[in-house]
Amino acid sequence: MTSPFPLAVALDGLGWHPAAWRTSPLDPAAVFTPEHWVRLVREAEAGLLDFVTFEDTFGPPSAAPGEINGRLDAVLVASRVAPVTRHVGLVPVATTTHTEPFHLASALATLDYVSGGRAGWQARVSARPGEDRLLGRRTVPLEGEGVWDLFDEASDAVEVVRRLWDSWEDDAIIRDVATGRFVDRDKLHYIDFAGKWFSVKGPAIVPRPPQGQPVVAALAHAPVPYDFAARSADVVFVTPSSAEEAGAIVQALDPSLKVFADLVVFLDDHATGAVARRARLDELTPWQSDALIVTGTPEQLADLLVAWRAAGVDGFRLRPGALPWDLEAITRLLVPVLQDRGLFRTSYEPGDLRTRLGLPVAVNRYSSEGISVA
Numbered sequence: 001m002t003s004p005f006p007l008a009v010a011l012d013g014l015g016w017h018p019a020a021w022r023t024s025p026l027d028p029a030a031v032f033t034p035e036h037w038v039r040l041v042r043e044a045e046a047g048l049l050d051f052v053t054f055e056d057t058f059g060p061p062s063a064a065p066g067e068i069n070g071r072l073d074a075v076l077v078a079s080r081v082a083p084v085t086r087h088v089g090l091v092p093v094a095t096t097t098h099t100e101p102f103h104l105a106s107a108l109a110t111l112d113y114v115s116g117g118r119a120g121w122q123a124r125v126s127a128r129p130g131e132d133r134l135l136g137r138r139t140v141p142l143e144g145e146g147v148w149d150l151f152d153e154a155s156d157a158v159e160v161v162r163r164l165w166d167s168w169e170d171d172a173i174i175r176d177v178a179t180g181r182f183v184d185r186d187k188l189h190y191i192d193f194a195g196k197w198f199s200v201k202g203p204a205i206v207p208r209p210p211q212g213q214p215v216v217a218a219l220a221h222a223p224v225p226y227d228f229a230a231r232s233a234d235v236v237f238v239t240p241s242s243a244e245e246a247g248a249i250v251q252a253l254d255p256s257l258k259v260f261a262d263l264v265v266f267l268d269d270h271a272t273g274a275v276a277r278r279a280r281l282d283e284l285t286p287w288q289s290d291a292l293i294v295t296g297t298p299e300q301l302a303d304l305l306v307a308w309r310a311a312g313v314d315g316f317r318l319r320p321g322a323l324p325w326d327l328e329a330i331t332r333l334l335v336p337v338l339q340d341r342g343l344f345r346t347s348y349e350p351g352d353l354r355t356r357l358g359l360p361v362a363v364n365r366y367s368s369e370g371i372s373v374a
Contacts, residue, residue, distance in 0.1 A: 002306050004343050006315030006357060008089075008260065009044055009330060011037075012055035015322035016264050017278075018067040019285035024323060028068060034080050037072075040327060041081045044088050047331025048345050050356055051089025051120060053217070053317065054078055058095045058126040059134055066285045075107050082115035089353040091120030091217060096157040097150055098126055098135055104157070105164035105204055112209035117352030120215035123158055123232065125150040151228040153197045158216060158232040160200050163191035165213055166364045167203030189366040211352045212362030219262070221290060230254035234359050237262050237317055239291040240308070247311035258357055261313045262291040263301075266321040267329035271296045278321065291319060298334040302341065315357075 013031045014021040021028040030036040037054075044052045056074035061067060074092035082090055090111065094104055104121070112119035126132075127147050132140040140150065172187035191202035217235040220226045229236040235258045240246035250259050268274035274295045281287070294301055305316055320326035338344035354362065363369050 002309050002343060004345060005305070005309055005313075006050040006258075006260070007330075007335075007338070007344060008051045008053065008091075008315065008317040009049055009327060010053045010055060010262070010317050010319045011040055011044075011327075012319070013061070013068050013071065013323075015326065016289065016319040017281045017285070017321045018287055019281045020322035021068050022066070022284050023277075023280065026324065031068060032070070032072060034077075037077050037081055038084055040323065041085055041088060041090070043324075043327055043331055045085050047335045048348060049088055049331070049335075050315070051091050051118075051215075051353060053120075053122055054090075054092040056093040056095070056124075057128065057131075058098055059128060059131040075111060078119070079107075079111050079114050082111060082118070085115075085118075087118070087348040089118045089120055089215070089356070090115055091122055091215065093122045093124050095124045095126045096154040097140060098131070098137075099157075101157045101160035101198060102164065102200060102202075102204075105161040106206050108161070108214055109165060109204065109206040109209040112211055112214045113206075117210035117354075119209065119211070120217055120235075120353060121161075122217045122219065122237075123154055124219070125154050148224045151224055155228055155232045156193075156195045156197055160191070160193050160198050162213060162216075163193060163365070164200070164202055164204040165209055166366055167191050168206075168208040169364055169367050170208055170212070173207060208364065211354050212364065213354070215353050215357065215359065217260075226253055229257060234258060234354075235260060235357065241292045243304075243307045243311040246308045246313050250312035258314045258359070259312070260315045260317045261308055262317050262319060263304075264289045264291050264293040264319045264321055265301060265326055265330065266293070266295040267298055267301060267326055267333060269297065269333065271300065277325070281322065289319075293321070298329065298337045301334055302337045302343070305338075306341075306343070 014024045054074035054077050060069055078090040078092040108121050167189045169187035174184050188203045193200045216233045218229040218233040219237040220229045237260050238249050239262050240249055266274045266278040278295050
C-alpha cells in the first residue's frame with residue numbers, strides 16, 4: 001500500500017479560476033481583510049494539511065479583464081495568520097528580482113518566530129512586463145537568455161538569505177545580567193557575500209530562526225527553473241499532466257529535493273456538480289492553467305494522487321479552483337477519503353515544518369558542526 005504523503009494547498013484570492021469571485025458567496029472585498037485569510041488557513045489546519053502557500057506577485061495579479069485587481073502582501077498575511085494557528089505550515093511567495101535579500105531574511109525569520117517554526121518561503125523571479133517600471137531602478141529582460149539571468153540572481157538572493165539566517169549561532173544570545181552582555185559577539189558572523197548582484201556583509205538583525213533554515217520552495221516548469229530549485233530550494237512544485245510525465249520530471253530532478261505536484265481542483269460529491277461549476281466559470285472567463293485541472297469527485301482525485309505517488313512524487317499542492325467550495329472539499333471530503341485508505345494523518349505530530357516534511361536538521365554553517373563558506 002502507498003505510504004502516507006504530504007498535502008498542501010495554494011491560496012490565491014477567491015480561488016485560482018479568475019472568475020471565481022463572480023460566483024463566490026463571499027464578498028470579493030474580503031480578500032483585503034485579515035478575517036478572510038484567517039478563515040481559510042484555519043480550514044486548512046482543521047483538515048490537518050501540511051502547509052499552505054500564499055500567492056503573490058510583485059505587480060498587480062493580472063492585466064486580464066474580469067479578475068480581482070490588487071492583493072495583500074503574502075509575507076504579512078502569513079505573519080497575521082501565524083498567531084491564530086498552531087500546526088499548519090505557512091509559506092508565502094516573495095519575489096527576489098526587486099527585493100533586497102537582507103529584508104527578505106529579516107521578514108521570513110520573523111515569520112518563523114511568530115509561527116513557532118512553521119515558516120517557509122516560495123522564492124520567485126519577477127519577469128512580467130511592467131513590473132520593473134514600478135521601481136524604475138533597472139530594466140528586466142522579458143525574453144531570451146536575459147530572463148535566465150533572473151534565476152542566477154534569485155539563486156544568489158537565496159544564498160544571501162540562507163547565510164544571514166546562519167549568521168547568528170543558535171546559542172549566540174547569552175543574557176548575562178552580571179556582565180551586561182546580551183549577545184556573545186564571537187557567535188555572530190559576517191557573511192561577506194560578494195556576487196554579481198549583491199554585496200552583503202551581515203550579520204542579520206534577527207537571531208537565527210527556530211528552524212535554523214525555514215523551508216525554501218520554488219515553482220518550476222522547465223530545465224532552468226529546475227536547476228534553480230536544485231541549487232537553492234528544499235521543495236519544488238512541478239506541473240506534470242500525467243503520471244508518466246510526473247515520473248520523468250522526478251527522474252530529472254536532484255534527488256535531495258522534495259517534489260510536490262501542483263493540481264488545480266474542482267471537487268464535488270458528484271462529478272456532474274464539479275463539471276457544471278467549472279463550466280459556469282469558464283463561460284464567464286475562459287481559462288487555462290499551467291497545472292493540470294482535475295474536475296470530479298474526491299475519490300477520483302484520490303486515485304490520481306495514488307498513481308502519481310507511485311510515479312515518484314513526494315507530495316501534492318492543490319490549488320482550489322473556487323473558494324470556499326474547493327478548499328472545503330479538500331479538507332472535508334478528500335482528506336477523509338485519504339484517511340480511510342491509510343494515506344493521510346489523523347492528527348498532527350509535534351515538530352516544525354522541516355521535520356514534518358522529512359528535511360534534515362539545518363546545521364549552522366558557521367558553528368563548529370557546520371562547514372565554513374570562507
